[in-house]
Amino acid sequence: MPRQLISSGSPFEAQVGYSRAVVQGDWCFVAGTTGADPETKAMPDDVVAQGRNALKVIGKALDEAGFAFADVVRVTYYITDAAYWDVMGEIAGSVFGDIRPAASCVIAGLVKPDMKIEIEVTAFKG
Numbered sequence: 001m002p003r004q005l006i007s008s009g010s011p012f013e014a015q016v017g018y019s020r021a022v023v024q025g026d027w028c029f030v031a032g033t034t035g036a037d038p039e040t041k042a043m044p045d046d047v048v049a050q051g052r053n054a055l056k057v058i059g060k061a062l063d064e065a066g067f068a069f070a071d072v073v074r075v076t077y078y079i080t081d082a083a084y085w086d087v088m089g090e091i092a093g094s095v096f097g098d099i100r101p102a103a104s105c106v107i108a109g110l111v112k113p114d115m116k117i118e119i120e121v122t123a124f125k126g
Contacts, residue, residue: 001025006061008038021061028067028123032078033057034115047084047116051091054119059095062123069095071123077105078118088117 006021007013021030035050036043038057044050
């Protein structure tokens with residue numbers, strides 16, 4: 001099956017050389033997605049808003065690829081402060097609570113200091 005590349009229109013995709021998502025056969029790999037507002041491209045100060053924005057962008061990429069959140073089998077959360085986990089857990093649970101994909105959370109620095117969260121997912125339709 002041919003590879004399908006999904007773009008979110010981010011200037012970083014061409015600059016860095018990546019796609020928002022890649023579909024290969026029954027698999028969809030969504031790149032790490034930070035919390036910038038998908039309309040204004042502004043980065044909110046609040047981790048809750050960043051988490052919701054990231055999931056909105058991921059959902060759009062999955063939809064464009066012909067997948068849904070229900071197809072997600074793996075999710076990785078990168079947060080810059082362990083204190084964000086409780087609130088991010090609530091946001092993530094609102095999307096993945098019944099789906100229950102395999103998940104990891106890593107405390108890490110991100111490429112810009114205003115970024116508080118990055119989320120990547122893998123989806124499978126088989």
